[in-house]
Amino acid sequence: MIRDITIGQYYPSNSVLHRLDPRVKLIGTFIFIVSLFMFNTLYGYIVVALFLGAVIKLSKVPFRFIARGMKAIVVLMLFMMFFNLFFTPGNTIFELWIIKVTDNGLRQAVFMGIRLIFLILGSSLMTFTTTPNQLTDGLEKIMRPLNHIKVPVHEISMMMSIALRFIPILLEETDKIMKAQMARGADFESGGVLKRAKSLIPLLVPLFVSAFRRANDLAMAMEARCYRGGDGRTKMKPLRYQGKDYAAYACVLVYFAAVIALGIFGDQLF
Amino acid sequence: MQIIFDKVNYIYSDGTAFSRHAIKDISFTINKGEFIGLIGHTGSGKSTLIQHMNGLIKATDGRIYFNGQDIYEKNYNLRSLRSKVGLVFQYPEHQLFETTVFKDVVFGPANLGLDKLECELRAYEALKMVGIGDDLLDASPFELSGGQKRRVAIAGVLAMRPEVLILDEPTAGLDPRGRDDILEKIAYLHRESGMTIILVTHSMEDIANYADRLFVMNRGELVMQDKAKAVFSHYKELEKMHLAAPQVTYVMNALRDQGFQVSTDATTVEEARKELLGLLQR
Ligand SMILES: Nc1ncnc2c1ncn2[C@@H]1O[C@H](COP(=O)(O)OP(=O)(O)O)[C@@H](O)[C@H]1O
Ligand SMILES: [Mg+2]
Numbered sequence: 001m002i003r004d005i006t007i008g009q010y011y012p013s014n015s016v017l018h019r020l021d022p023r024v025k026l027i028g029t030f031i032f033i034v035s036l037f038m039f040n041t042l043y044g045y046i047v048v049a050l051f052l053g054a055v056i057k058l059s060k061v062p063f064r065f066i067a068r069g070m071k072a073i074v075v076l077m078l079f080m081m082f083f084n085l086f087f088t089p090g091n092t093i094f095e096l097w098i099i100k101v102t103d104n105g106l107r108q109a110v111f112m113g114i115r116l117i118f119l120i121l122g123s124s125l126m127t128f129t130t131t132p133n134q135l136t137d138g139l140e141k142i143m144r145p146l147n148h149i150k151v152p153v154h155e156i157s158m159m160m161s162i163a164l165r166f167i168p169i170l171l172e173e174t175d176k177i178m179k180a181q182m183a184r185g186a187d188f189e190s191g192g193v194l195k196r197a198k199s200l201i202p203l204l205v206p207l208f209v210s211a212f213r214r215a216n217d218l219a220m221a222m223e224a225r226c227y228r229g230g231d232g233r234t235k236m237k238p239l240r241y242q243g244k245d246y247a248a249y250a251c252v253l254v255y256f257a258a259v260i261a262l263g264i265f266g267d268q269l270f
Numbered sequence: 271m272q273i274i275f276d277k278v279n280y281i282y283s284d285g286t287a288f289s290r291h292a293i294k295d296i297s298f299t300i301n302k303g304e305f306i307g308l309i310g311h312t313g314s315g316k317s318t319l320i321q322h323m324n325g326l327i328k329a330t331d332g333r334i335y336f337n338g339q340d341i342y343e344k345n346y347n348l349r350s351l352r353s354k355v356g357l358v359f360q361y362p363e364h365q366l367f368e369t370t371v372f373k374d375v376v377f378g379p380a381n382l383g384l385d386k387l388e389c390e391l392r393a394y395e396a397l398k399m400v401g402i403g404d405d406l407l408d409a410s411p412f413e414l415s416g417g418q419k420r421r422v423a424i425a426g427v428l429a430m431r432p433e434v435l436i437l438d439e440p441t442a443g444l445d446p447r448g449r450d451d452i453l454e455k456i457a458y459l460h461r462e463s464g465m466t467i468i469l470v471t472h473s474m475e476d477i478a479n480y481a482d483r484l485f486v487m488n489r490g491e492l493v494m495q496d497k498a499k500a501v502f503s504h505y506k507e508l509e510k511m512h513l514a515a516p517q518v519t520y521v522m523n524a525l526r527d528q529g530f531q532v533s534t535d536a537t538t539v540e541e542a543r544k545e546l547l548g549l550l551q552r
Pocket of ligand 2: 317318360438
């Protein structure tokens with residue numbers, strides 16, 4: 001069940017998007033997210049939708065796979081739309097007891113919902129097309145200047161990539177231990193809150209023990225290979241911009257300019 | 271006790287880009303008191319298959335009957351099934367969690383809703399069976415050696431007094447002494463209490479010594495199910511599946527190729543010894 005959440009997963013494929021430098025994707029995603037809040041016009045939404053559509057097409061990630069991930073955030077979206085719908089002042093459209101729906105509220109609810117979908121689609125496209133290792137590599141390179149003010153950039157990114165790598169391992173381990181305890185008659189599903197919380201002990205203790213054991217093994221393996229932090233460390237595959245990366249930057253900038261122009265000159269929706 | 275599989279299929283992450291058809295059209299019958307050896311290359315679906323036997327995994331397609339009852343029927347009591355079909359996972363020592371060895375073994379029977387005395391009696395008996403001495407009962411399970419931990423974990427399943435005991439590579443990662451120890455205990459259980467045993471292993475020697483019948487898995491399919499001798503006579507085919515026959519089978523075949531009049535169906539050292547002595551006396 002946990003495996004059904006596709007947000008944040010990597011989807012292996014060999015599209016142009018997969019082959020882009022991770023820095024382009026990180027910065028591109030950042031610009032995309034900023035752009036979502038730079039306009040308030042109908043054309044703005046159309047431009048964003050077209051841009052996203054093109055990127056999804058380029059990524060070769062099946063739409064069904066993306067859509068399944070979106071299901072997981074439906075609750076969050078309804079929650080947000082609910083607040084927008086009922087708590088935005090404006091001209092009342094209809095009234096029921098203490099509930100008032102206003103024209104502004106309705107518009108905001110719909111458009112905020114769309115924006116949220118865009119935001120999540122955009123950022124999950126980044127993780128669909130970039131492996132966690134590439135992501136941290138990219139982040140490390142972007143943050144490199146912070147080294148001058150004594151931020152341990154390499155160490156932070158190393159911790160991040162280890163943490164990301166451990167997520168699927170721990171999920172698998174949880175699954176295994178859960179089954180092993182169920183084979184001994186454990187019941188994780190029935191009973192009240194207290195009983196359920198207690199039933200987690202046979203799951204959590206082995207999980208922690210195993211996480212510590214793995215962390216220990218990993219530390220040992222790293223030391224055995226003389227790992228000693230970022231100073232003077234070189235990379236097997238250093239990140240270098242290529243033609244397609246510059247082209248991608250150009251596309252993102254054109255898109256950004258278009259959105260801003262529409263934000264300034266287009267008809268305001270509200 | 272009887273387990274019947276009828277065309278069982280299982281697909282991991284069915285319907286996604288990562289779907290994997292782990293076992294395909296598996297059918298067999300296992301009867302009371304049998305000792306089954308399940309062999310197959312890594313990734314051939316052995317672990318997936320055995321998790322169906324106590325309902326931990328629900329088949330994507332196919333039927334499973336335990337004592338004639340369909341375990342996927344609506345009101346079938348899966349928890350009671352799990353107490354009758356004991357499953358010891360690979361590296362079972364990773365599931366220990368209690369503060370003492372004894373308490374950990376009590377966990378299984380306690381989940382069956384038995385009274386305290388009965389639980390403790392069963393736990394004690396199970397620990398005796400796997401050869402854990404009284405001095406270790408109050409030790410923390412995390413302080414034990416690898417072999418001891420493994421035996422405690424097996425006792426944790428035995429304490430539920432299952433009718434069938436399934437063990438997934440119970441000797442993986444143990445030293446030869448610990449390995450023989452555990453196998454001897456399993457064979458003893460089979461002999462003395464007539465418990466049905468299903469043993470997943472990579473060691474052909476072990477299997478040849480103990481199992482009545484062999485199941486051979488290859489790429490998710492059950493390709494052979496026969497007496498050990500019959501299976502090992504196909505050692506050329508086994509090699510194609512990255513498996514092998516016991517070493518004595520190779521020795522006997524080599525002797526035969528050299529022109530000695532020996533039968534090649536010996537699978538254990540003891541059988542080979544008899545055969546060779548017979549040859550010398552002729
Ligand atoms: N939890 C899982 N999710 C997805 N695929 C799995 C999972 N467990 C096993 N598999 C796949 O199913 C196949 C059979 O695995 P398994 O039953 O563990 O084989 P064996 O025990 O014979 O080594 C393998 O190809 C494996 O990669
Ligand atoms: Mg296995």
